[in-house]
Amino acid sequence: MAESRGFRTQLLITTFLGGLISLALELAAGRLLAPAFGTTQLVWSAIIGLILLYMSVGYAVGGRWADRAPNPATLYTLLAAAGLMIAVIPQAARPLLTLAAQGMLTFNLGLLAGPFVAILALFAVPVILLACVSPFAVRLAVGDVAKSGSTIGWFSAVSTLGSFIGTFLPNLVLIPNLGTRRTFLLLAALALSTGLWGLWRAARRRFWALAWTLLVLLGLFLSQPGAIKPLPDDPGTFLSTATLVHESESTYNFIQVIKDGSGRHYLLLNEGQGVHSIYTPPELYTKGGDPLALLTGGPWDFFLVAPFFNSVPHAPEELDNALVIGLAAGTTPTQLTEVYGAIPIDGVEIDGEIVDLGREYFGLTQFNIRAHIMDGRTYLLQTDTRYDLVAVDAYRLPYIPWHLTTVEFFREVRDHLTDDGVVAINVGYTPGSNGGGNWQLVDAMVNTMRQVYPSTHIIAIPNSFNAIVVATVQPSSPDNLAANLPLLVDARLQTLAQQAVANLRKPDTSTHIFTDDRAPVEQITHAMALQYALGMR
Numbered sequence: 326m327a328e329s330r331g332f333r334t335q336l337l338i339t340t341f342l343g344g345l346i347s348l349a350l351e352l353a354a355g356r357l358l359a360p361a362f363g364t365t366q367l368v369w370s371a372i373i374g375l376i377l378l379y380m381s382v383g384y385a386v387g388g389r390w391a392d393r394a395p396n397p398a399t400l401y402t403l404l405a406a407a408g409l410m411i412a413v414i415p416q417a418a419r420p421l422l423t424l425a426a427q428g429m430l431t432f433n434l435g436l437l438a439g440p441f442v443a444i445l446a447l448f449a450v451p452v453i454l455l456a457c458v459s460p461f462a463v464r465l466a467v468g469d470v471a472k473s474g475s476t477i478g479w480f481s482a483v484s485t486l487g488s489f490i491g492t493f494l495p496n497l498v499l500i501p502n503l504g505t506r507r508t509f510l511l512l513a514a515l516a517l518s519t520g521l522w523g524l525w526r527a528a529r530r531r532f533w534a535l536a537w538t539l540l541v542l543l544g545l546f547l548s549q550p551g552a553i554k555p556l557p558d559d560p561g562t563f564l565s566t567a568t569l570v571h572e573s574e575s576t577y578n579f580i581q582v583i584k585d586g587s588g589r590h591y592l593l594l595n596e597g598q599g600v601h602s603i604y605t606p607p608e609l610y611t612k613g614g615d616p617l618a619l620l621t622g623g624p625w626d627f628f629l630v631a632p633f634f635n636s637v638p639h640a641p642e643e644l645d646n647a648l649v650i651g652l653a654a655g656t657t658p659t660q661l662t663e664v665y666g667a668i669p670i671d672g673v674e675i676d677g678e679i680v681d682l683g684r685e686y687f688g689l690t691q692f693n694i695r696a697h698i699m700d701g702r703t704y705l706l707q708t709d710t711r712y713d714l715v716a717v718d719a720y721r722l723p724y725i726p727w728h729l730t731t732v733e734f735f736r737e738v739r740d741h742l743t744d745d746g747v748v749a750i751n752v753g754y755t756p757g758s759n760g761g762g763n764w765q766l767v768d769a770m771v772n773t774m775r776q777v778y779p780s781t782h783i784i785a786i787p788n789s790f791n792a793i794v795v796a797t798v799q800p801s802s803p804d805n806l807a808a809n810l811p812l813l814v815d816a817r818l819q820t821l822a823q824q825a826v827a828n829l830r831k832p833d834t835s836t837h838i839f840t841d842d843r844a845p846v847e848q849i850t851h852a853m854a855l856q857y858a859l860g861m862r
């Protein structure tokens with residue numbers, strides 16, 4: 326009786342660990358794919374959908390298998406095999422991720438879809454084997470048919486409890502501290518060890534036949550994998566002279582910091598197709614350097630001139646403070662400080678590790694810049710400060726978080742703007758031949774912001790996929806920017822304002838109004854990206 330009770334406890338522990346490993350594997354799958362495919366809803370839907378499909382197959386196969394061979398040795402062999410298959414995933418996925426990164430760089434749909442499907446297929450066998458655990462354990466534990474209901478209930482509860490813990494373990498503990506590859510290897514070792522634990526009792530010879538594989542996993546765990554994702558070879562761009570100076574994984578992102586031949590640092594996140602921050606060493610634009618070297622040619626520059634859509638005269642001295650939602654490593658606050666002086670600037674960034682890297686590699690050490698590690702809307706709910714400028718640059722490329730695009734969000738921003746305040750948001754578009762392109766998302770954003778603000782303006786950033794949409798609290802005209810030019814003594818503001826005036830664009834009609842109830846930002850972005858990749862511009 327005592328032995329039977331001990332075996333039941335062992336089966337409960339096994340079921341708990343099976344549930345934990347299954348959900349942890351699903352979360353780790355998202356991070357494995359992030360460097361090449363990003364972290365969009367489409368990616369997560371594919372991961373969750375296929376994992377559920379694999380688990381459904383596993384439940385059916387496991388129950389049928391358990392009825393035919395209700396043997397503990399079979400159960401624990403399945404777990405050990407699942408562990409070995411989990412260990413294969415990051416090794417086999419690496420060349421596929423390299424192909425996918427090339428596909429993302431060149432918009433090659435074949436190099437994107439093929440590796441994506443192949444990588445998710447790698448999860449089929451281990452997830453199916455893990456899903457076999459629960460019905461197998463129940464079959465072994467049921468000794469009295471009259472109590473089968475309570476047995477199934479207990480094992481289901483224990484498996485779900487393991488899944489609950491497995492939901493938080495990878496992103497909050499394992500991946501930030503160990504990295505994705507070692508997280509997979511740790512999960513593999515946990516599954517293999519659980520299998521060996523059962524085989525020690527049920528099939529000693531099989532235990533010794535598999536025990537040596539733990540040493541292989543240990544060797545892989547201790548080995549240094551090198552860079553997770555090599556920098557793409559892109560002659561003619563800063564990448565041609567760039568070197569990787571930092572690579573890590575946070576709770577939210579796969580992060581790379583690179584440095585080019587001039588000493589500038591660039592922040593790349595996840596699939597790496599967009600630069601999220603640029604740091605220019607001060608010696609390049611001070612002490613005899615070129616003041617215009619502070620400018621990046623990217624969207625950050627044009628936040629600097631957004632206030633000058635206000636009615637004439639509107640001088641630089643009237644900008645007293647600013648809020649940046651999507652601080653990243655601090656490009657916009659650094660530029661604002663250099664141009665406007667040490668005005669109070671609040672920067673909101675959800676990923677604290679990026680802020681730490683900003684301080685280490687991007688000069689984010691100015692006393693006037695305060696970093697707040699939280700979501701942008703959460704910050705707005707917690708502060709009473711009113712700002713002259715709110716800059717929103719919270720891309721998780723190629724997507725803007727939908728909750729930062731809605732009428733309700735822009736009302737919250739409006740409540741935190743001064744009487745002559747402006748809000749400016751970075752929005753993507755796809756350029757086309759002969760000045761065309763796809764402006765659906767920009768036009769939808771303008772239509773949404775018009776529900777809150779009397780005037781909106783679009784700056785198409787040259788040689789990019791970005792536009793800055795500016796909205797003003799007071800009614801304003803696009804001509805105000807040119808009219809305020811004589812007040813802009815700083816050469817950098819003069820240069821940017823002239824570029825902005827030359828690249829103003831009138832919006833087209835849009836039927837979209839984004840709300841908290843419905844904001845199809847990703848669907849619009851998917852359509853734009855697909856049309857661009859297919860050459861329909």
